[in-house]
Amino acid sequence: MSPLAPPPELLAARVRDPYPCFAWLRRHAPAHADRRPGRPTVWQISRYEDVRALLTDARLSKDPGRVPGYVPGPTGLNRHLVHADPPDHTRLRTLVNTAFVPRRIAQLEPFIGEIAHRLLDRVEQRPHVDVIADFAAPLTFRMICAILGVPPELDTAATRDTLMATISPAADVDTDRGERDLHALLDTLIVTKRTGGEHNGTDLLGALVRASDDSGAMSEEELRSTAYLLLLVGHDTTMNLIGNGTLALLRNPAQAALLTAPQPAPGLVATAVEELLRFDSPVRDATFRCAAQPLSVQGQSIAEGDIVSLLIGSANRDGARFPEADRLDLTRTPNDHLAFGYGPHFCIGAALARLEGAVALPLLLRRLGPVQLAKPADELPWRPARVMRGLAALPVVRT
Numbered sequence: 001m002s003p004l005a006p007p008p009e010l011l012a013a014r015v016r017d018p019y020p021c022f023a024w025l026r027r028h029a030p031a032h033a034d035r036r037p038g039r040p041t042v043w044q045i046s047r048y049e050d051v052r053a054l055l056t057d058a059r060l061s062k063d064p065g066r067v068p069g070y071v072p073g074p075t076g077l078n079r080h081l082v083h084a085d086p087p088d089h090t091r092l093r094t095l096v097n098t099a100f101v102p103r104r105i106a107q108l109e110p111f112i113g114e115i116a117h118r119l120l121d122r123v124e125q126r127p128h129v130d131v132i133a134d135f136a137a138p139l140t141f142r143m144i145c146a147i148l149g150v151p152p153e154l155d156t157a158a159t160r161d162t163l164m165a166t167i168s169p170a171a172d173v174d175t176d177r178g179e180r181d182l183h184a185l186l187d188t189l190i191v192t193k194r195t196g197g198e199h200n201g202t203d204l205l206g207a208l209v210r211a212s213d214d215s216g217a218m219s220e221e222e223l224r225s226t227a228y229l230l231l232l233v234g235h236d237t238t239m240n241l242i243g244n245g246t247l248a249l250l251r252n253p254a255q256a257a258l259l260t261a262p263q264p265a266p267g268l269v270a271t272a273v274e275e276l277l278r279f280d281s282p283v284r285d286a287t288f289r290c291a292a293q294p295l296s297v298q299g300q301s302i303a304e305g306d307i308v309s310l311l312i313g314s315a316n317r318d319g320a321r322f323p324e325a326d327r328l329d330l331t332r333t334p335n336d337h338l339a340f341g342y343g344p345h346f347c348i349g350a351a352l353a354r355l356e357g358a359v360a361l362p363l364l365l366r367r368l369g370p371v372q373l374a375k376p377a378d379e380l381p382w383r384p385a386r387v388m389r390g391l392a393a394l395p396v397v398r399t
């Protein structure tokens with residue numbers, strides 16, 4: 001730890017409520033070094049202007065291979081665009097990008113509504129609903145499975161658990177077994193695409209398998225890593241938008257009422273989704289970056305090879321950028337939050353995530369009717385994940 005470290009009680013509460021710790025960092029140590037023996041130094045950057053500038057700074061690399069001994073995810077599944085610099089990044093991003101262009105995504109709107117209604121039909125008669133397990137998880141996973149072309153028999157809670165265990169393993173889980181399950185899942189998926197059959201249509205995974213087999217535009221390891229990445233981030237992030245967003249609305253009923261009004265004000269749904277993304281950002285910390293050359297931030301010297309963690313969740317609560325940053329204001333404009341990142345690694349799935357949020361959140365609130373949290377907000381279970389911020393469960397009860 002650097003001499004000036006956040007108070008232990010703020011660190012201890014960081015999974016449940018990172019915002020007091022972020023406020024402390026922005027104020028007292030905006031470039032804070034976490035130094036531990038035998039481990040690479042990790043810098044935490046917490047102010048909006050610094051986070052935004054560094055998201056586009058070519059002195060930072062996304063290649064974990066530059067930090068000796070550092071393995072950021074499951075073995076053999078790290079060769080994807082999140083962990084690549086140009087020219088590999090440009091090549092891999094181009095292969096994936098076409099499936100996510102806003103024009104193609106917009107066509108999915110009726111499908112999102114249909115799935116959302118079907119899930120809500122199932123809980124219509126129940127007094128207790130878990131917004132995550134009953135709604136946010138299956139909805140968002142269904143959507144990424146549809147885009148990738150995952151066969152229905154693999155679109156299951158077990159598949160979701162296998163994926164999620166790779167980023168927030170429960171204490172009692174055997175990680176070797178988790179990795180074996182994950183590799184077996186990818187084998188099945190890729191073999192299905194290679195051997196043709198009814199699911200080998202025009203979907204993204206089919207296209208990536210062809211890019212790997214026919215033109216060699218992607219190696220086998222890159223193909224497997226990319227499939228893993230898309231399945232995970234296509235699901236976990238948007239699930240957190242719906243979960244964190246619903247929680248924020250339940251805790252701010254006057255704001256929720258704006259969204260559930262029979263005729264919300266024009267543009268309100270769109271500004272509401274942006275504000276919920278800012279207010280409790282689903283991707284709390286940007287993904288891996290390290291210094292490819294020495295640099296200075298807020299007067300601190302960052303050495304080549306140090307890891308640099310850009311705290312998106314903190315930047316989005318920076319009062320120097322957002323007036324009354326800790327207040328939820330669904331009409332907030334402008335709202336240039338960094339929830340989808342910024343620059344060359346800007347989120348590929350942003351149009352999909354925005355559409356899912358815009359369709360699902362108002363529908364969920366309207367069809368649930370009056371509900372309240374089934375337990376006090378500070379007892380809700382947050383998943384202890386490295387980069388994401390999301391609830392393991394969001395139990396509500398009809399009132």
Ligand code: HEM
Binds near residue numbers: 344
């Ligand atoms: C609310 C939902 C989402 C949020 C908040 C979110 C957030 C982000 C952020 C912050 C980044 C940049 C990370 C960095 O620079 O370190 C990113 C990148 C990415 N996102 Fe999303 N994301 C969401 C949904 C999705 C969805 C639905 C997909 C679909 C597959 C997706 C795919 C990706 C990919 C592939 C990248 C890597 C882009 C690159 O490295 O060039 N995301 N996302």
